[in-house]
Amino acid sequence: MTKFSLSIKITRLFIINLVVFFSLNLVSFAELEYPSYTGKKITDISGKFDSNYLSNLESQVASYDYEMRIVFISTEGKVNLAFYAPKLFEMWKMNEDSVLVVIDPYKNKFGYAIGKEVRKKIKEKKVIEDNNKISENTDKVIDYDNLVNAIDKKFLSPKADSKKEDKKKNNDTNSEASNTYKYSNSNSNSKKNNLDFVDYGKLKKYALFIILLGVIIGGAAYVINKKNKEKKQLELKTNYTFDADIQIQDINTLIEKIDNDILKMNKYIGSTKKELKDHILKLIENNKKAKSFIDKITQKLEELEIEDIYELKELLDDGNMNISILKQIHQDSLDYRKDFKMIQDGYQMSISDIRVNIESCKNLLEETKMLFPFPLLKCSEKINDMEIFISNHNLFEKNDPLDFKEKMQTTHKKMVILKKELSIIPHLYKQLQEDIPLNISSYLDESLFDSTSKNKIKNKVNDYRNNALISLSDGDLQETEELINKIFKSFEVKNSSPVEDIF
Secondary structure, three states, X not given: OOHHHHHHHXXXXXXXXXXXXXXXXXXXXXXXXXXXXXXXXXXXOOOOOOHHHHXXXXXXXXXXXXXXXXXXXXXXXXXXXXXXXXXXXXXXXXXOOEEXXXXXXXXXXXXXXXXXXXXHHHHHHOOOOOOOOOOOEOOOOOXXXXXXXXXXXXXXXOOXXXXXXXXXXXXXXXXXXXXXXXXXXHHHHHHHOOOOOOOHHHHHHHHHHHHHHHHHHHHHHHHHHXXXXXXXXXXXXXXXXXXXXXXXXXXHHHHHHHHHHHHHHOOOOHHXXXXXXXXXXXXXXXXXXXXXXXXXXXXHHHOOXXXXXXXXXXXXXXXXXXXXHHHHHHHHHHHHHHHHHHHHHHHHHHHHHHHHHHHHHHHHHHHHHHHOOOOOHHHHHHHHHHHHHHHOHHHHHHHOHHHHHHHHHHHHHHHHHHHHHHHHHHHHHHHHHHHHHHHHHHHXXXXXXXXXXXXXXXXXXXXXXXHHXXXXXXXXXXXXXXXXXXXXXXXXXXXXXXXXXXX
């Protein structure tokens, strides 16, 4: 650090201290109460002392041949009494042959002012070396028991001869009350009576200059502080404006992505569109809010003043929240589409397997037709439905993945059932053509029914059997099973055949 820069720092520190010092004192003068003069020599607005003590002081002060006034106040440490006392001296318009002492008994501090005649007497007797210095006593201990005597010794003003005896009596009285009003330290006797008094003449001479200097320095500090504040605000404005421009770009980018999400989501149909209904509404709502925010912050930037930078900061906070919401709902859109793509990819692999199984079903159907004189139209219709779905799978896959998934699962189940039906047709045919007729004939032969009842039962069973053969030839195996169960129930024979196991 250079000597020049060091001197600048010291000068700045000195100026700041001066400004603080004079500002505090000026504020204190403005806030402190200046009591009106009531004609009494002793004024107590501190509330510290009782009436006996104050009356005692009043009688002591009256014994001197010059005017002495004492004021007790409470400053709470916020007032410089060295300035307060001369101000009160002037307000009370005290004469040139008088002394005013202002004491804060709670802080044990005091200030004073003296008239010109008293100052001349002090100089003539050469009692003090320098009594022109403005100061506030911070080191001396005040002896409240001998207060008037201490003030008198400071000025060494002779008492009137006729009043010497009265003063002696007053001092004796004061000694008797010393136990009540003793505030001094017994080890500080050498300091008790050393009261420093202000030279009011010099204070009056330089007070205006000092105050004016403080005002000038304070004004300079205010101007410098204001410029620094404006510079800081300008920097903030620049930074916030830059952040706002970046934020606008980010939100516009997200708005484009949301618009694209809405477009793609609206292409879905059926079950998928129903599943996405709430999410699509959420996309539309937040997209409108984002566009409205862009208009608002753009207008604010066009009209932005220094005083509005904190309003812009609040808008930026709202913008960050909008960005967070837009990012989340865009990510949700991506997740939805990702899930649908996984559905498409997963079942796309099953398409080829379904085609192979369809061909297997068709071959099995042809083989069954060759073995049995059945058209099996129901089975052919099921195979045709599966072929139609496979040929149109792209429509479901692209626009309705959820419905596509459901149809794929249903087709797979139909194929399993169809293969099972084709595999049991030979068994059902054998049961209807061979097992049931033989079992019925054997049962009727062994029964005790008459011939009429036997014929009736036989005709009923044959009707069921013929209908079952017709259903079987169509490939309607469910109806075939129901008819077979009716056959056994018609002559009350428990069905022990494998039909129950098959269905």
